[in-house]
Amino acid sequence: MEFDDTELGHDVLEHFRSATRAWLEANCPKEMRGPASSEDQVYWGGRRAQFASDAQRAWFERMVVRGWTVPEWPREYGGAGLDVAHASILREEMSRLQCRAPLMSFGISMLGPALMRFASETQKMEHLPRIARGEIRWCQGYSEPGAGSDLASLNTCAEDRGDHFLVSGQKIWTSYADLADWIFCLVRTDPAAERHKGIGFLLIDMAGQGVSTRPIRLISGTSPFCETFFENVRVPKGNLVGSAGGGWEIAKYLLTHERESIGDMSILPPGVARLHKHAILAIGLEHGRLTDGVLRAELSRWEVDSRAFQATLQRLREQATSARGLGAFSSVLKYYGTELNKRKEDLAMSIAGVRGLRWSNQAGAADPSGDTARAWLRSKGNSIEGGTSEIQLNIIAKHLLQLPGA
Amino acid sequence: MRYSLNEEQQLLQDSAGRLLDLRSPVSAARALRDAADENGFSRELWSEVVKLGWSGILIPEALGGADLGYVAAGIIAEQCGRTLAALPFLSTAVTAVTALLQGGTTEQRQSILPRIAAGECLVALAIDEHPRHAPERISTSAVSERNGYRLSGQKIFVLDGNASDYLIVSARLTDPGPDAGGSTALFLVESARPGVEIERTLMIDSRNVADIHLTDVRLTDEHRLSPERAGRQLLESALDAGRALLAAELLGMARECLQRTTRYLCQRKQFGRRLAEFQALQHRLAHLFCEVELAASIAQAACVAIQDNHEDLRTLVSAAKAKCGEVAMLAADEALQMHGGIGMTDELDIGLFVKRIRSANETYGDVTYHRDRVATQYGF
Numbered sequence: 001m002e003f004d005d006t007e008l009g010h011d012v013l014e015h016f017r018s019a020t021r022a023w024l025e026a027n028c029p030k031e032m033r034g035p036a037s038s039e040d041q042v043y044w045g046g047r048r049a050q051f052a053s054d055a056q057r058a059w060f061e062r063m064v065v066r067g068w069t070v071p072e073w074p075r076e077y078g079g080a081g082l083d084v085a086h087a088s089i090l091r092e093e094m095s096r097l098q099c100r101a102p103l104m105s106f107g108i109s110m111l112g113p114a115l116m117r118f119a120s121e122t123q124k125m126e127h128l129p130r131i132a133r134g135e136i137r138w139c140q141g142y143s144e145p146g147a148g149s150d151l152a153s154l155n156t157c158a159e160d161r162g163d164h165f166l167v168s169g170q171k172i173w174t175s176y177a178d179l180a181d182w183i184f185c186l187v188r189t190d191p192a193a194e195r196h197k198g199i200g201f202l203l204i205d206m207a208g209q210g211v212s213t214r215p216i217r218l219i220s221g222t223s224p225f226c227e228t229f230f231e232n233v234r235v236p237k238g239n240l241v242g243s244a245g246g247g248w249e250i251a252k253y254l255l256t257h258e259r260e261s262i263g264d265m266s267i268l269p270p271g272v273a274r275l276h277k278h279a280i281l282a283i284g285l286e287h288g289r290l291t292d293g294v295l296r297a298e299l300s301r302w303e304v305d306s307r308a309f310q311a312t313l314q315r316l317r318e319q320a321t322s323a324r325g326l327g328a329f330s331s332v333l334k335y336y337g338t339e340l341n342k343r344k345e346d347l348a349m350s351i352a353g354v355r356g357l358r359w360s361n362q363a364g365a366a367d368p369s370g371d372t373a374r375a376w377l378r379s380k381g382n383s384i385e386g387g388t389s390e391i392q393l394n395i396i397a398k399h400l401l402q403l404p405g406a
Numbered sequence: 407m408r409y410s411l412n413e414e415q416q417l418l419q420d421s422a423g424r425l426l427d428l429r430s431p432v433s434a435a436r437a438l439r440d441a442a443d444e445n446g447f448s449r450e451l452w453s454e455v456v457k458l459g460w461s462g463i464l465i466p467e468a469l470g471g472a473d474l475g476y477v478a479a480g481i482i483a484e485q486c487g488r489t490l491a492a493l494p495f496l497s498t499a500v501t502a503v504t505a506l507l508q509g510g511t512t513e514q515r516q517s518i519l520p521r522i523a524a525g526e527c528l529v530a531l532a533i534d535e536h537p538r539h540a541p542e543r544i545s546t547s548a549v550s551e552r553n554g555y556r557l558s559g560q561k562i563f564v565l566d567g568n569a570s571d572y573l574i575v576s577a578r579l580t581d582p583g584p585d586a587g588g589s590t591a592l593f594l595v596e597s598a599r600p601g602v603e604i605e606r607t608l609m610i611d612s613r614n615v616a617d618i619h620l621t622d623v624r625l626t627d628e629h630r631l632s633p634e635r636a637g638r639q640l641l642e643s644a645l646d647a648g649r650a651l652l653a654a655e656l657l658g659m660a661r662e663c664l665q666r667t668t669r670y671l672c673q674r675k676q677f678g679r680r681l682a683e684f685q686a687l688q689h690r691l692a693h694l695f696c697e698v699e700l701a702a703s704i705a706q707a708a709c710v711a712i713q714d715n716h717e718d719l720r721t722l723v724s725a726a727k728a729k730c731g732e733v734a735m736l737a738a739d740e741a742l743q744m745h746g747g748i749g750m751t752d753e754l755d756i757g758l759f760v761k762r763i764r765s766a767n768e769t770y771g772d773v774t775y776h777r778d779r780v781a782t783q784y785g786f
């Protein structure tokens with residue numbers, strides 16, 4: 001069954017498929033196919049970004065020209081204006097050739113959709129094309145030391161100074177703040193207003209005076225996130241998205257996109273060996289079955305859940321309207337997907353046995369020791385970042401089950 | 407592949423749901439139980455849905471069917487689960503029809519399928535011989551004779567066996583004639599044939615299930631389903647159709663348990679508050695909600711896979727049966743626990759769901775059976 005059942009629609013789509021396939025085959029360098037094995041093989045863009053190789057640059061530049069870093073965005077914002085059917089064909093063809101994403105960024109997965117819905121035309125024209133072209137790397141300034149799950153209690157303040165806001169306060173757990181160029185921030189614009197009403201959504205250039213970051217080291221040994229400090233930072237009024245008291249709406253909408261993209265993580269990109277393949281190699285088969293029968297049972301239970309989760313991703317995305325997105329259903333994906341990913345990493349450690357305990361202090365070193373443990377430790381954060389599992393259950397209780405007092 | 411319902415399918419879902427709410431609410435299942443109904447289902451209701459094309463849902467139009475396919479059948483099964491409607495839908499319209507469509511000879515298809523579509527006969531699958539589902543372990547034997555076969559053995563847990571006009575029986579061919587000895591064959595046998603003895607067994611869900619004793623039942627070649635398709639494969643296909651539909655039925659029951667429990671917790675007050683206000687209970691309901699969403703997706707994926715004859719069909723069907731069984735049993739347990747004492751009473755319907763869920767979970771392989779099959783399909 002196709003998205004468009006008409007004969008004509010079908011022909012158009014099939015033509016697009018074969019043209020896309022041919023173009024990808026001709027233009028995606030061999031080195032850009034197959035899963036990325038380390039962090040620097042993923043291109044995140046930004047003012048200070050360096051390409052890891054000529055192939056990475058070529059692949060990125062070719063995709064930018066076609067608008068395929070953000071295929072579904074309108075052309076005027078740097079996208080290719082593809083509808084759902086065309087975009088999913090592009091995705092399928094890229095995954096068939098195992099093409100890597102040419103650009104990853106919070107601009108694409110989080111900020112873009114929010115700007116598209118809430119920003120002024122001027123703001124869209126200023127920021128969206130630069131996200132699409134990977135010129136600016138964004139980070140997310142939501143959490144504060146005193147405002148985690150209870151995000152609306154945040155108190156980084158933005159004082160109205162006529163032509164600009166004066167921003168002071170501290171954010172924490174800001175992923176990649178030390179590598180980012182701009183930060184989208186939730187700030188308190190009106191301390192007197194009801195707490196959800198006094199929040200603004202502000203875009204801040206981190207190169208400005210008074211912004212500083214300090215990396216925080218995690219249990220996995222790396223430092224992907226920071227404390228971010230604002231000391232009397234002058235931010236032009238034009239950088240406020242929506243109204244001064246309308247930031248909470250935007251923040252919540254953006255979170256649905258963040259949650260959807262986090263929920264994805266238990267799905268392996270094509271070409272990565274599935275868990276059971278590792279298990280077969282590490283543990284061995286007897287009469288076609290893993291010799292550890294209990295582990296086999298756990299593994300197959302995980303595979304069943306994973307298949308059911310993949311089918312859910314597909315079904316919910318089909319049902320989502322392009323304007324509203326997934327809404328509270330993004331919490332279902334976030335909750336289940338991250339718990340599933342944690343189970344996967346737990347299983348990967350069990351499969352590795354004591355070899356999984358090996359450690360090296362350098363992530364992505366040529367000697368892969370520590371990678372299994374690092375991934376396992378990192379996965380523990382999945383059910384915390386983007387709103388904890390408990391918070392997702394609260395959202396489901398309130399918005400999907402409509403329970404009183406939720 | 408699309409996993410969300412199109413407009414036509416949504417209409418079917420609504421109309422089937424409305425019909426069952428009206429004509430076969432849970433109270434009807436209770437009445438069948440209390441009356442110790444001989445058939446375990448209502449013949450009147452069956453005739454009514456026959457007119458709507460349910461019996462011929464998989465049968466081609468040329469043979470009098472509605473030919474709506476497995477996704478449509480899944481939609482109906484889910485609705486039947488929701489109201490605990492007992493019908494010979496799974497046995498006759500789904501598993502038997504699948505076996506006949508894929509393995510019936512031209513004569514068998516042309517003589518039986520129009521009659522099934524018209525509601526004139528019921529056909530049951532006689533497969534199981536062991537307390538735990540193991541369709542490949544067959545002791546029932548078909549000994550080759552001049553002009554045919556002699557069938558002997560015992561079958562258990564034959565769904566709607568007691569009301570059936572025909573049985574599709576799996577047997578092991580014992581004579582190494584032209585067929586390899588020991589291979590599996592399926593036979594279409596009249597229930598009234600000499601040597602066939604059918605004994606209704608009472609089960610916790612009050613459905614029609616029978617034990618069948620076969621003693622030197624004389625059969626001709628015309629009774630055998632097409633020898634061209636390996637019996638083993640054919641059997642798996644018929645069972646997989648049943649498993650996917652059972653997954654959908656389990657999903658319908660899980661949804662209903664979740665809904666009833668949610669409603670109850672929104673009404674019942676303790677400590678001066680509605681119970682639904684307690685976060686400990688909210689989180690359990692929310693978790694169950696997610697599980698039900700997953701079950702819905704994989705049940706749908708399994709039906710689509712059968713419909714499209716997807717290469718991954720076996721894995722998807724087993725994943726669906728395992729997941730929906732697990733989720734429905736969780737839903738049943740959670741419903742019981744969160745209803746408190748009243749959930750344990752026979753007066754409340756929850757118990758009826760608990761029993762049917764257990765039974766549907768056991769049918770054609772339970773959770774662990776299908777997890778095991780998934781592992782085997784993946785090669786570990």
Ligand SMILES: Cc1cc2nc3c(=O)[nH]c(=O)nc-3n(C[C@H](O)[C@H](O)[C@H](O)COP(=O)(O)OP(=O)(O)OC[C@H]3O[C@@H](n4cnc5c(N)ncnc54)[C@H](O)[C@@H]3O)c2cc1C
Nearest residue numbers: 140141142143148149173174175381384385386387388390
């Ligand atoms: C890897 C990682 C990356 C991150 N990246 C970013 C980022 O880029 N930008 C950003 O702004 N933030 C980021 N965060 C922060 C993240 O959003 C917060 O950590 C998260 O929202 C939880 O807040 P908290 O840490 O203050 O925990 P707390 O809110 O203190 O929660 C502690 C525990 O209490 C539970 N709890 C809290 N409230 C309730 C309740 N009402 N009901 C039931 N249980 C409750 C929580 O679920 C949790 O288990 C990141 C976090 C991680 C781990």
